[in-house]
Amino acid sequence: xxxxxxxxxxxxxxxxxxxxxxxxxxxxxxxxxxxxxxxxxxxxxxxxxxxxxxxxxxxxxxxxxxxxxxxxxxxxxxxxxxxxxxxxxxxxxxxxxxxxxxxxxxxxxxxxxxxxxxxxxxxxxxxxxxxxxxxxxxxxxxxxxxxxxxxxxxxxxxxxxxxxxxxxxxxxxxxxxxxxxxxxxxxxxxxxxxxxxxxxxxxxxxxxxxxxxxxxxxxxxxxxxxxxxxxxxxxxxxxxxxxxxxxxxxxxxxxxxxxxxxxxxxxxxxxxxxxxxxxxxxxxxxxxxxxxxxxxxxxxxxxxxxxxxxxxxxxxxxxxxxxxxxxxxxxxxxxxxxxxxxxxxxxxxxxxxxxxxxxxxxxxxxxxxxxxxxxxxxxxxxxxxxxxxxxxxxxxxxxxxxxxxxxxxxxxxxxxxxxxxxxxxxxxxxxxxxxxxxxxxxxxxxxxxxxxxxxxxxxxxxxxxxxxxxxxxxxxxxxxxxxxxxxxxxxxxxxxxxxxxxxxxxxxxxxxxxxxxxxxxxxxxxxxxxxxxxxxxxxxxxxxxxxxxxxxxxxxxxxxxxxxxxxxxxxxxxxxxxxxxxxxxxxxxxxxxxxxxxxxxxxxxxxxxxxxxxxxxxxxxxx
Amino acid sequence: xxxxxxxxxxxxxxxxxxxxxxxxxxxxxxxxxxxxxxxxxxxxxxxxxxxxxxxxxxxxxxxxxxxxxxxxxxxxxxxxxxxxxxxxxxxxxxxxxxxxxxxxxxxxxxxxxxxxxxxxxxxxxxxxxxxxxxxxxxxxxxxxxxxxxxxxxxxxxxxxxxxxxxxxxxxxxxxxxxxxxxxxxxxxxxxxxxxxxxxxxxxxxxxxxxxxxxxxxxxxxxxxxxxxxxxxxxxxxxxxxxxxxxxxxxxxxxxxxxxxxxxxxxxxxxxxxxxxxxxx
Numbered sequence: 014x015x016x017x018x019x020x021x022x023x024x025x026x027x028x029x030x031x032x033x034x035x036x037x038x039x040x041x042x043x044x045x046x047x048x049x050x051x052x053x054x055x056x057x058x059x060x061x062x063x064x065x066x067x068x069x070x071x072x073x074x075x076x077x078x079x080x081x082x083x084x085x086x087x088x089x090x091x092x093x094x095x096x097x098x099x100x101x102x103x104x105x106x107x108x109x110x111x112x113x114x115x116x117x118x119x120x121x122x123x124x125x126x127x128x129x130x131x132x133x134x135x136x137x138x139x140x141x142x143x144x145x146x147x148x149x150x151x152x153x154x155x156x157x158x159x160x161x162x163x164x165x166x167x168x169x170x171x172x173x174x175x176x177x178x179x180x181x182x183x184x185x186x187x188x189x190x191x192x193x194x195x196x197x198x199x200x201x202x203x204x205x206x207x208x209x210x211x212x213x214x215x216x217x218x219x220x221x222x223x224x225x226x227x228x229x230x231x232x233x234x235x236x237x238x239x240x241x242x243x244x245x246x247x248x249x250x251x252x253x254x255x256x257x258x259x260x261x262x263x264x265x266x267x268x269x270x271x272x273x274x275x276x277x278x279x280x281x282x283x284x285x286x287x288x289x290x291x292x293x294x295x296x297x298x299x300x301x302x303x304x305x306x307x308x309x310x311x312x313x314x315x316x317x318x319x320x321x322x323x324x325x326x327x328x329x330x331x332x333x334x335x336x337x338x339x340x341x342x343x344x345x346x347x348x349x350x351x352x353x354x355x356x357x358x359x360x361x362x363x364x365x366x367x368x369x370x371x372x373x374x375x376x377x378x379x380x381x382x383x384x385x386x387x388x389x390x391x392x393x394x395x396x397x398x399x400x401x402x403x404x405x406x407x408x409x410x411x412x413x414x415x416x417x418x419x420x421x422x423x424x425x426x427x428x429x430x431x432x433x434x435x436x437x438x439x440x441x442x443x444x445x446x447x448x449x450x451x452x453x454x455x456x457x458x459x460x461x462x463x464x465x466x467x468x469x470x471x472x473x474x475x476x477x478x479x480x481x482x483x484x485x486x487x488x489x490x491x492x493x494x495x496x497x498x499x500x501x502x503x504x505x506x507x508x509x510x511x512x513x514x515x516x517x518x519x520x521x522x523x524x525x526x527x528x529x530x531x532x533x534x535x536x537x538x539x540x541x542x543x544x545x546x547x548x549x550x551x552x553x554x555x556x557x558x559x560x561x562x563x564x565x566x567x568x569x570x571x572x573x574x575x576x577x578x579x580x581x582x583x584x585x586x587x588x589x590x591x592x593x594x595x596x597x598x599x600x601x602x603x604x605x606x607x608x609x610x611x612x613x614x615x616x617x618x619x620x621x622x623x624x625x626x627x628x629x630x631x632x633x634x635x636x
Numbered sequence: 637x638x639x640x641x642x643x644x645x646x647x648x649x650x651x652x653x654x655x656x657x658x659x660x661x662x663x664x665x666x667x668x669x670x671x672x673x674x675x676x677x678x679x680x681x682x683x684x685x686x687x688x689x690x691x692x693x694x695x696x697x698x699x700x701x702x703x704x705x706x707x708x709x710x711x712x713x714x715x716x717x718x719x720x721x722x723x724x725x726x727x728x729x730x731x732x733x734x735x736x737x738x739x740x741x742x743x744x745x746x747x748x749x750x751x752x753x754x755x756x757x758x759x760x761x762x763x764x765x766x767x768x769x770x771x772x773x774x775x776x777x778x779x780x781x782x783x784x785x786x787x788x789x790x791x792x793x794x795x796x797x798x799x800x801x802x803x804x805x806x807x808x809x810x811x812x813x814x815x816x817x818x819x820x821x822x823x824x825x826x827x828x829x830x831x832x833x834x835x836x837x838x839x840x841x842x843x844x845x846x847x848x849x850x851x852x853x854x855x856x857x858x859x860x861x862x863x864x865x866x867x868x869x870x871x872x873x874x875x876x877x878x879x880x881x882x883x884x885x886x887x888x889x890x891x892x893x894x895x896x897x898x899x900x901x902x903x904x905x906x907x908x909x910x911x912x913x914x915x916x
Binding site for chain 1: 689690691692693694695696698699700703706707710714719720722723726727729730733734736737739740741742743744745746747748751752755756758759762763766767770773774778779780825830831834890897901905908909911912913915916
């Protein structure tokens with residue numbers, strides 16, 4: 014069993030090395046083949062882990078600890094070098110501070126015999142996402158880079174594959190010092206990927222991503238430091254033993270939660286994720302969906318049994334809920350397609366952490382469902398953004414106007430992606446529904462009332478955003494004279510179609526999916542499974558039911574009928590042009606960009622900073 | 637409510653909605669000192685429109701009008717069949733989506749602006765309805781519509797402020813003055829409806845009648861198990877919203893959203909918080 018877990022880290026690295034060592038245009042096919050291998054290999058390994066005996070605690074030899082410490086120093090020195098090389102004050106200073114904190118921790122670190130690896134179902138759940146969605150993105154990237162820069166393709170794909178291994182490792186370590194090392198390694202990976210194009214903007218945004226995530230790293234180190242000071246705790250499982258005990262010192266947990274907020278690009282630290290859009294599109298896809306930002310909800314989920322019901326959890330609910338609404342609002346002002354997607358990721362990450370901090374079994378279930386479906390949908394949407402960029406040269410909302418006339422497949426997939434983030438009966442809706450109903454049980458707490466307001470308003474704002482984009486895409490001049498599908502390269506279809514299928518099939522069989530696959534994870538996180546029952550397609554929750562016929566009905570309305578709409582031609586009717594008060598106009602319709610909302614941007618950010626500080630100071634018990 | 641009652645009620649909802657609309661036109665006319673059209677006028681219009689030769693922009697757009705009718709019908713069935721209230725609310729969003737996508741799918745400035753405003757209507761009233769669902773849960777202990785209809789509590793007594801908020805947002809959901817920005821006949825000539833004609837316009841129009849039933853049934857829920865009170869509430873809401881329609885002028889969309897977010901939602905939340913605190 015240990016070997017299987019180890020191979021989950023090592024296989025991507027070996028494949029990455031193989032891809033890296035085969036440069037040039039000649040080996041393009043071979044590299045694609047190797048990258049493709051990662052999908053079956055990692056999926057099979059995850060399958061074995063999932064069916065194995067969990068949770069698994071792995072004792073490691075002492076030299077590994079030493080190796081991690083050496084690696085930590087190497088990594089921080091590299092950050093320092095980058096800071097000096099690009100004359101970036103913040104990166105330099107933060108790297109120095111991290112070095113200082115790390116040394117301090119190593120000096121006072123107690124000996125502990127707790128196993129350093131802890132693989133439970135939550136880790137396996139993350140493996141599942143990384144090894145399916147992540148590898149599909151890598152396969153997609155081989156084609157994408159072929160169209161962009163074949164010479165550097167090997168490098169790019171190798172980094173992506175290596176990143177998958179790092180992510181797998183990050184979600185299975187127990188030792189917080191190691192977790193810090195891997196947290197900063199994902200930072201390093203995102204730094205390298207964002208600056209991949211080596212132009213001025215890329216380097217600037219990469220450095221920004223670096224220093225912001227370094228703050229997250231510092232928060233982890235501080236959390237660890239205070240964990241050692243108050244409890245001599247160095248491992249996650251030790252913290253979990255605190256759950257349910259009154260009057261615990263919240264400082265370490267407060268810092269760990271803050272590091273999650275930073276990693277999850279919550280306002281005011283959202284700019285690094287927005288900056289990632291300058292990189293090639295697979296980078297955004299992988300950062301937003303399978304890796305990197307998903308560490309944030311993962312970390313909150315790990316801590317949620319301990320922080321459940323505390324002031325910290327309530328402040329986290331308010332902060333992340335505010336980001337859910339605020340990021341959605343700011344997304345309305347954007348014109349760049351990838352930026353819209355980035356803001357909606359920030360927003361939905363807020364919702365994931367909100368539900369994770371609620372800590373009850375239903376809320377954890379909602380959070381995990383969100384993580385799963387969001388990973389799939391965001392990967393799909395970013396891949397489609399890449400397709401639009403490469404095949405139709407469309408980067409802005411204005412460019413995708415009337416795309417449906419040229420690219421029915423792309424528009425259909427993108428619409429399914431967008432709709433699945435707001436509308437019945439898709440998975441993300443189901444988790445939002447469960448979260449609202451769960452929060453209704455605790456309405457005497459202000460935080461939960463706040464969470465309902467945030468979920469309700471944030472949800473409609475996102476619906477407004479997505480339908481705005483769908484509306485621009487589906488506009489057309491007249492009838493389809495000849496129905497013709499666009500030619501999409503096979504690699505693109507291969508990586509997107511499974512995701513679309515999963516979104517649809519997973520949403521139809523949501524009851525079974527939640528009971529069989531997600532509920533065991535809930536049990537691993539907080540000890541008790543959520544009280545849900547699947548009866549056929551019907552999902553029965555403690556307070557309510559989502560009937561199978563409702564799901565099917567909504568799908569018939571949403572999917573089958575609009576597809577028919579391509580082929581339905583009404584006869585016996587007259588075709589006219591649009592009504593324009595009798596004037597002869599060149600009709601060139603744009604869309605609303607809600608510039609009026611830009612006015613509130615400073616206020617939203619100020620409020621976010623205030624909430625962030627409140628979370629740290631009050632939630633972390635620093636008063 | 638059994639599935640069969642719900643099914644029959646849903647099936648005849650266009651007729652009920654048509655009568656409500658006919659009555660509304662009379663009541664509104666009487667308030668203005670006019671006689672008004674006959675009660676069956678909406679149905680006369682219906683048959684006249686069915687008889688007309690349709691003029692359309694393209695089939696997708698016309699098809700979306702039909703889909704809006706089917707979607708609204710289905711959403712009403714979800715609400716009446718006694719299932720989860722929140723899900724019924726979100727099904728309403730789904731049905732609106734068809735009207736919006738249809739409105740966006742043509743290059744008409746009026747239609748596109750109208751569709752955008754339709755979404756803004758949703759932004760305005762949707763949170764309020766979600767809050768109502770949670771408030772009804774708080775009082776009756778269930779999210780199931782059938783449970784609420786058999787509850788021995790009368791939610792209205794516990795949720796007066798919320799009821800006022802919902803009452804004031806009725807014009808937004810039914811697109812009546814002062815919150816009729818999405819249609820705004822004098823300004824954008826019906827918004828997303830403008831490019832529909834003949835049978836397809838009839839579909840959109842019938843969907844609106846169904847929305848009447850949908851909205852008034854929501855009011856009915858505030859009486860819980862006391863169905864006579866529920867009927868009275870509907871009658872009151874009907875007259876109130878016609879009065880409101882007659883005496884107010886149209887506001888712009890910012891004022892509409894601001895009114896909902898800064899006045900009605902805080903009102904609802906205050907009510908919700910106080911009840912929850914009192915009960916804990």
